[in-house]
Amino acid sequence: MKKKPQGKLAKRQSIYAYMFILPAFVFLFVFLFMPMATAVIKSFYRYDGMKLNTFIGLDNYKDLFFNDPVFWKSMQNLLVYFIGLFVCLFCQIVVARFVEGIKRQKLQNLVRSVFVIPVVVPGIVILLMWKFIYYPEIGVISRIVSSWGMQSPNFLGNPTWVNIAIIFVGFPWIAGTNFLILYSAFQGVDRSIIESAEVSGASAVRIFFSIELPLILPQIKVLLIFGIIGLMQQYEKNLILTNGGPNNASVLPGLHMYQSAFKASPEMGYACAISVVLFIITMILSVITSKLKEDKDA
Amino acid sequence: MHKFTVSKLVIWIILVLTMLFTIFPLYLMVVTSTKDQVGFITNFWGIQLPVCWDNYIQAWDIVKVYAFNSIKITFFTVIGVLFVSVFAGYAFAKMQFMFKEFLYYLLLMFQMIPVSLILISMLINVNALGLNDTHSGVILPQVATGCIMPIMLSRSFFGAIPDSIFESARLDGAGELGIIRHIVLPISKPVIGTICLFTFFSSFNNFMWPYIVLSSDNLRTIPVGLNRLVGQYGTNFGFQMASYTIVSVPLMILISCTMRIYVSGMTLGSTKG
Numbered sequence: 126m127k128k129k130p131q132g133k134l135a136k137r138q139s140i141y142a143y144m145f146i147l148p149a150f151v152f153l154f155v156f157l158f159m160p161m162a163t164a165v166i167k168s169f170y171r172y173d174g175m176k177l178n179t180f181i182g183l184d185n186y187k188d189l190f191f192n193d194p195v196f197w198k199s200m201q202n203l204l205v206y207f208i209g210l211f212v213c214l215f216c217q218i219v220v221a222r223f224v225e226g227i228k229r230q231k232l233q234n235l236v237r238s239v240f241v242i243p244v245v246v247p248g249i250v251i252l253l254m255w256k257f258i259y260y261p262e263i264g265v266i267s268r269i270v271s272s273w274g275m276q277s278p279n280f281l282g283n284p285t286w287v288n289i290a291i292i293f294v295g296f297p298w299i300a301g302t303n304f305l306i307l308y309s310a311f312q313g314v315d316r317s318i319i320e321s322a323e324v325s326g327a328s329a330v331r332i333f334f335s336i337e338l339p340l341i342l343p344q345i346k347v348l349l350i351f352g353i354i355g356l357m358q359q360y361e362k363n364l365i366l367t368n369g370g371p372n373n374a375s376v377l378p379g380l381h382m383y384q385s386a387f388k389a390s391p392e393m394g395y396a397c398a399i400s401v402v403l404f405i406i407t408m409i410l411s412v413i414t415s416k417l418k419e420d421k422d423a
Numbered sequence: 424m425h426k427f428t429v430s431k432l433v434i435w436i437i438l439v440l441t442m443l444f445t446i447f448p449l450y451l452m453v454v455t456s457t458k459d460q461v462g463f464i465t466n467f468w469g470i471q472l473p474v475c476w477d478n479y480i481q482a483w484d485i486v487k488v489y490a491f492n493s494i495k496i497t498f499f500t501v502i503g504v505l506f507v508s509v510f511a512g513y514a515f516a517k518m519q520f521m522f523k524e525f526l527y528y529l530l531l532m533f534q535m536i537p538v539s540l541i542l543i544s545m546l547i548n549v550n551a552l553g554l555n556d557t558h559s560g561v562i563l564p565q566v567a568t569g570c571i572m573p574i575m576l577s578r579s580f581f582g583a584i585p586d587s588i589f590e591s592a593r594l595d596g597a598g599e600l601g602i603i604r605h606i607v608l609p610i611s612k613p614v615i616g617t618i619c620l621f622t623f624f625s626s627f628n629n630f631m632w633p634y635i636v637l638s639s640d641n642l643r644t645i646p647v648g649l650n651r652l653v654g655q656y657g658t659n660f661g662f663q664m665a666s667y668t669i670v671s672v673p674l675m676i677l678i679s680c681t682m683r684i685y686v687s688g689m690t691l692g693s694t695k696g
Binding site: 135137139160226241246255256265361393 | 430434437438441442445446448449451452467503506507508510511513514515518519520521523526529530533535536537538539540541542543544545546547548550563564566567568570571574593599600624627628630631645646649650653658660663667670671674675677678679682685686
């Protein structure tokens with residue numbers, strides 16, 4: 126297939142080629158690889174970002190696993206968010222199917238746009254809007270509930286509600302990417318299979334569950350694992366909405382890492398140890414993802 | 424056909440409800456931004472006429488510094504990502520050199536690094552380089568974390584172009600830089616557009632990294648600045664929402680105009696493999 130250039134031409138070409146890829150690798154080395162190495166190294170130190178910098182071996186990891194209730198609480202919360210992920214994904218699948226099923230093309234594009242446009246509104250604006258919606262007394266939900274003569278809970282200040290409230294912020298918004306991927310997955314489903322099922326009298330619901338869902342299962346799998354990887358890294362939302370409160374009820378592993386590094390007496394080394402543990406879990410999940418992707422291509 | 428109307432009705436009810444949920448916070452944002460403190464209490468759901476432009480004047484006064492910073496940071500991030508990814512993507516697609524496969528796999532490995540988990544050690548490194556609290560400290564790491572997908576995108580774009588064009592140019596004695604300038608750049612407008620768009624949105628909306636790096640108020644970007652307003656202006660919601668609107672509306676107009684590029688780019692990696 127490919128001709129191998131020979132002699133002087135080839136030599137000149139490879140010098141240029143290295144020049145062309147050099148900037149990319151310099152950037153990646155300095156700002157991605159070095160930080161990763163730093164994280165691993167500093168996880169063996171007691172380090173506060175300034176003067177204190179002592180080697181303590183595995184103490185950070187021992188503390189993390191055996192001596193840190195907040196870390197275990199955050200892992201427990203991760204499970205709650207994991208269940209939330211399933212619920213959100215199910216809703217996205219249903220909505221994507223409905224949008225794809227709209228017969229008039231122009232209308233379909235319009236509806237699709239409605240679901241996609243909010244994706245570009247800065248995430249922070251969306252989070253602050255939802256903070257306003259959940260605001261006690263003067264917030265939106267509070268107003269609606271009290272107009273029915275009831276008292277609404279303080280969603281972000283109540284340990285039972287706080288995680289549900291935060292999960293709901295992600296629905297059906299920020300997941301506009303998920304929506305698009307599912308939408309195009311449904312578009313890719315072979316029409317003739319569905320038509321022949323319709324002819325033999327299968328109901329729409331039956332077709333959805335026993336033909337369409339299995340056909341888009343690869344995309345669902347990938348989205349699910351991306352979602353889990355995303356959860357491992359999620360803390361921006363919780364940082365802005367509750368900062369892990371009340372009383373660590375909504376803390377997540379990433380947020381715990383952030384808080385360890387930026388509290389009054391910073392424990393940067395400890396934060397690095399948390400990030401290494403999360404990093405390893407995420408790596409394992411990523412490997413599984415790439416395996417699944419290979420299955421899909423085959 | 425009558426059998427289908429009931430289920431169609433149910434589908435449309437669900438669709439309309441979810442659309443309302445999606446749009447509602449944006450509606451609330453725009454509507455609240457038109458109100459002064461009194462209007463906020465007396466007329467919560469509707470728009471206030473005449474619009475309280477004071478909110479916007481006051482908001483713009485504060486947001487303009489952040490907007491300038493955001494535009495500057497985003498501009499240089501986009502330029503940086505383009506520079507890095509077009510050259511590297513072209514080299515990986517159309518040039519022969521030793522360790523090509525190995526280096527490309529290395530690149531794919533880098534892509535698996537979860538950026539938000541190494542933020543703390545990124546900060547330690549940026550501090551060590553003396554870049555903390557500077558715009559370079561935001562831009563350079565953003566280029567690093569944001570250039571991998573664009574490299575893969577431009578590689579697959581150039582990969583689809585027949586080799587013969589480049590080969591014959593080389594045989595005619597064109598240098599590699601000449602090929603880049605006269606052949607690669609003119610034909611790569613679509614991929615450059617996609618890369619620009621994605622880098623623009625992700626850099627402009629990035630919150631965590633500038634939040635950690637920038638400590639001086641006059642250097643802050645829009646997302647970081649907006650978050651700070653909440654703490655400072657407490658319950659003056661009209662003013663806060665006006666600043667959100669100023670920031671969001673241009674982005675929404677931009678996405679409406681470029682929807683096709685955005686949608687095709689976003690689903691590129693996941694469906695076509």
